Amino acid sequence: ARVDKGGHKHFMAKEIAEQPVAIDRALRAYLGSEDGRQLPEDLDFTTVDRLTMVACGTGYYACLVAKYWFEQIAKMPVEVDVASEFRYREPPVSPNTMGLFVSQSGETADTLAALRYMEGKAAQIVGLVNVQESSIARESDVVLPLHAGPEISVASTKAFTCQLVILLMMALKAAQQRGHPLPDGLPEDLRALPGLIHQCLSLDAQIKDAARDLAKAQDIIFLGRGVLYPLALEGALKLKELSYIHAEGYASGELKHGPIALIDEKVPVVVMAPRDALFEKTVSNMQEVMARGGKVILVTDAEGARVAGDGTHEIITMPQVPDALAPILYAVPAQQIAYYTAIAKGTDVDQPRNLAKSVTVE
Numbered sequence: 001a002r003v004d005k006g007g008h009k010h011f012m013a014k015e016i017a018e019q020p021v022a023i024d025r026a027l028r029a030y031l032g033s034e035d036g037r038q039l040p041e042d043l044d045f046t047t048v049d050r051l052t053m054v055a056c057g058t059g060y061y062a063c064l065v066a067k068y069w070f071e072q073i074a075k076m077p078v079e080v081d082v083a084s085e086f087r088y089r090e091p092p093v094s095p096n097t098m099g100l101f102v103s104q105s106g107e108t109a110d111t112l113a114a115l116r117y118m119e120g121k122a123a124q125i126v127g128l129v130n131v132q133e134s135s136i137a138r139e140s141d142v143v144l145p146l147h148a149g150p151e152i153s154v155a156s157t158k159a160f161t162c163q164l165v166i167l168l169m170m171a172l173k174a175a176q177q178r179g180h181p182l183p184d185g186l187p188e189d190l191r192a193l194p195g196l197i198h199q200c201l202s203l204d205a206q207i208k209d210a211a212r213d214l215a216k217a218q219d220i221i222f223l224g225r226g227v228l229y230p231l232a233l234e235g236a237l238k239l240k241e242l243s244y245i246h247a248e249g250y251a252s253g254e255l256k257h258g259p260i261a262l263i264d265e266k267v268p269v270v271v272m273a274p275r276d277a278l279f280e281k282t283v284s285n286m287q288e289v290m291a292r293g294g295k296v297i298l299v300t301d302a303e304g305a306r307v308a309g310d311g312t313h314e315i316i317t318m319p320q321v322p323d324a325l326a327p328i329l330y331a332v333p334a335q336q337i338a339y340y341t342a343i344a345k346g347t348d349v350d351q352p353r354n355l356a357k358s359v360t361v362e
């Protein structure tokens with residue numbers, strides 16, 4: 001069937017708005033609901049001594065988030081790389097390595113080549129793909145479909161959040177199989193995600209305001225720490241892809257090792273900081289930015305806004321969420337910032353110049 005924009009101006013807007021439904025589908029497929037469906041039984045982490053995750057673009061950032069989860073929750077050694085590097089750097093692979101390949105299309109040439117490299121080393125191959133009839137799905141030992149539904153816009157949105165949700169469920173399963181306690185409230189809290197994402201969608205009025213300012217900038221920096229660091233990378237990637245404004249994502253702790261030299265009143269800084277254990281540290285990095293005249297757009301929760309909102313240029317107030325779920329929720333403002341900045345600039349949101357949805361050549 002032909003997919004249409006369902007009344008939205010762009011496929012991207014439609015796909016952002018579909019996230020509560022898409023995530024609900026992914027949860028139902030794997031969380032073990034009334035119908036008993038759950039993660040595939042042959043997804044077995046018990047004898048895995050190393051998890052290697054490989055992807056390109058936005059999928060790579062999903063892997064970077066998942067690295068924190070697999071390490072912290074399942075206590076597994078994790079390696080993450082972009083496929084174009086992994087495939088040529090001749091990494092040693094033990095037979096007890098699990099190779100996890102994350103790809104919306106299932107056809108990205110570099111990711112497929114990386115998969116074949118690992119397969120040649122007798123590692124267990126797991127594919128997390130949106131398109132079920134794809135090369136990566138066919139060549140994986142275990143396939144997990146994303147259930148995001150067709151994604152048309154070049155910039156990935158609902159596939160990214162579905163990747164995150166499923167990767168978190170996988171980390172929880174790994175923890176269980178390896179005898180580690182699950183974080184408080186999980187996996188039950190996952191069921192609240194569709195509703196929470198829905199709440200985030202209504203923040204778009206605030207984000208439109210911020211975007212009008214961002215559209216005037218030449219450079220924009222995104223900062224995050226811990227599990228929000230990859231979200232800073234993703235926010236910057238989306239923004240540069242869609243609006244053609246130069247954007248860089250940085251780990252907040254690295255600010256003083258370089259990017260702080262760029263800060264003046266013309267460089268807006270988007271700070272992704274839920275009130276988690278690392279909040280105070282991120283806030284002190286944010287204050288270093290403000291002390292140099294930098295305009296801060298703080299994405300945080302109500303408590304974060306209350307304690308650290310002073311002096312910021314704009315605050316986007318997110319719902320309160322358990323720490324592990326924050327990167328899934330903060331993906332929404334990252335997407336909307338890019339979307340509305342592109343609208344303010346008048347660029348082609350669904351088909352940004354020079355980019356392709358699926359890169360099937362090297």
Ligand code: G6P
Nearest residue numbers: 056057058103104105108156356
């Ligand atoms: C292209 C797309 C991105 C995507 C990346 C990886 O660059 O424009 O949106 O994240 O490829 O694609 P994949 O299908 O492997 O997830």
